[in-house]
Amino acid sequence: MDALRISLIVVGVSVLLGIYVFDSNKKIRVFINSLWLKYRAKKNHIDDNHSYEPEINDDEILEHIEQLDGVVASPYTGEALDSKEQEIVELTNEISASLGEEMVIVMYIISRSEHNFRGNDINSICTSNGFEFSNKNIYEKFSDTNLTDKRPVASIVNSFEPGTFDSNFKNFTTKAITVLLFLPGPDAEMAMFNDIVARAKNIAQSLNGELCDETRSVLTHQTISHIEEKIEAFQFKNRMLKTSEQM
Numbered sequence: 001m002d003a004l005r006i007s008l009i010v011v012g013v014s015v016l017l018g019i020y021v022f023d024s025n026k027k028i029r030v031f032i033n034s035l036w037l038k039y040r041a042k043k044n045h046i047d048d049n050h051s052y053e054p055e056i057n058d059d060e061i062l063e064h065i066e067q068l069d070g071v072v073a074s075p076y077t078g079e080a081l082d083s084k085e086q087e088i089v090e091l092t093n094e095i096s097a098s099l100g101e102e103m104v105i106v107m108y109i110i111s112r113s114e115h116n117f118r119g120n121d122i123n124s125i126c127t128s129n130g131f132e133f134s135n136k137n138i139y140e141k142f143s144d145t146n147l148t149d150k151r152p153v154a155s156i157v158n159s160f161e162p163g164t165f166d167s168n169f170k171n172f173t174t175k176a177i178t179v180l181l182f183l184p185g186p187d188a189e190m191a192m193f194n195d196i197v198a199r200a201k202n203i204a205q206s207l208n209g210e211l212c213d214e215t216r217s218v219l220t221h222q223t224i225s226h227i228e229e230k231i232e233a234f235q236f237k238n239r240m241l242k243t244s245e246q247m
Contacts, residue, residue, distance in 0.1 A: 102182060102183065102184070103182075103183040103184075103230070103231070103234045104180055104181070104182055104183075105180070105181040105183070105193065105196075105214075105227060105230075105231075106178065106179070106180060106213075106214040107178070107179040107181075107197075107200055107211060107212065107213060107214070107219060108159060108176055108177070108178055108179070108211075108212040108213075108214075108216050109176060109177050109178075109179065109200065109203060109204045109207060109209040109210070109211055109212070110159075110175065110176040110209055110210050110212055110216065111175050111176065111207070111208070111209050111210075112208050112209060112210050113208060116173035116174055116175050117173060117174055117175070117176075117177065117207050117209065118169075118172070118173055119165065119166060119168070119169030119170060119171065119172030119173065119174075120169045120170060121206075121207060122165065122169070122172075122174075122177065122207070123165075123169045125202075125203050125206045125207055126139045126156055126203060127139075129199045129202050129203050130144075130199060131154075131156055131199075133165070133167075136164065137164035137165050137166075137167060138155050138156065138157045138158075138163070138164055138165065139155060139156035139157075139165075140152040140154070140155050140156075141153045141154045141155070141156075141196070141199070143185070143187050145187060146187060149185075151182070151185060152182065153181070153182065153185050153187065153192050153195075153196065154179060154180060154181045154182065154192075154196045155179075155180045155182075156177055156178065156179050156180075156203075157177065157178050157180065158174050158177060158178070159174065159175070159176035159177055159178045160174055160175070160176070163178075176209075177209075179196065179200045179203075181193060181196045183231065183234060184238070189231050189234070189235055190228065190231060190232075193227065193228070193231060197219075197224065213227075
């Protein structure tokens with residue numbers, strides 16, 4: 001009986017502890033979200049030559065909690081690339097910028113013509129733009145400056161199942177390829193994004209393809225600015241998380 005009572009007490013304490021931890025994490029997220037919203041609002045009204053750091057003692061914590069989700073994560077809801085073709089594999093369902101997690105930026109390069117990309121062309125163009133064909137049968141780009149960090153900055157995968165490329169390039173074709181940028185990475189986030197976008201544009205042009213965003217809409221300057229906002233939000237929230245961990 002005593003053993004049962006002790007077990008129930010342990011379970012009860014564990015549940016209470018779990019609730020406390022969950023509630024604490026929620027409060028931290030709410031606090032950081034509110035700071036980010038105020039940071040953006042004030043940043044839009046100050047001169048570009050000045051910086052604004054949010055006040056940690058601000059009280060407006062609960063306002064607009066849900067609004068940040070629209071800035072940070074955009075779930076994929078697009079239709080199939082072609083009704084007659086196999087549906088594009090969604091290697092990532094949303095651009096995830098959750099607190100303390102990895103952010104994945106997704107871009108597609110889709111053939112402009114009725115003809116598929118040829119394996120030999122994909123290989124020569126990707127490698128000439130700094131990507132290496134790895135033993136995973138995908139292309140990976142590593143840092144040009146941080147040589148000790150072996151994490152890939154970005155990857156290029158086949159947009160169709162199984163997501164890899166046939167090493168027999170001569171007989172391989174595909175309608176689209178997917179560019180994945182992983183944050184945080186070995187270099188500064190915004191610099192990595194700008195670099196990979198430039199390389200992706202070169203690859204798309206050389207393949208006679210269209211560079212598109214995660215919804216397979218043409219990647220425009222406006223879309224790029226929107227992604228940069230997401231990166232900025234991701235950076236801000238992680239900085240605030242580190243600050244909260246040190247408190």
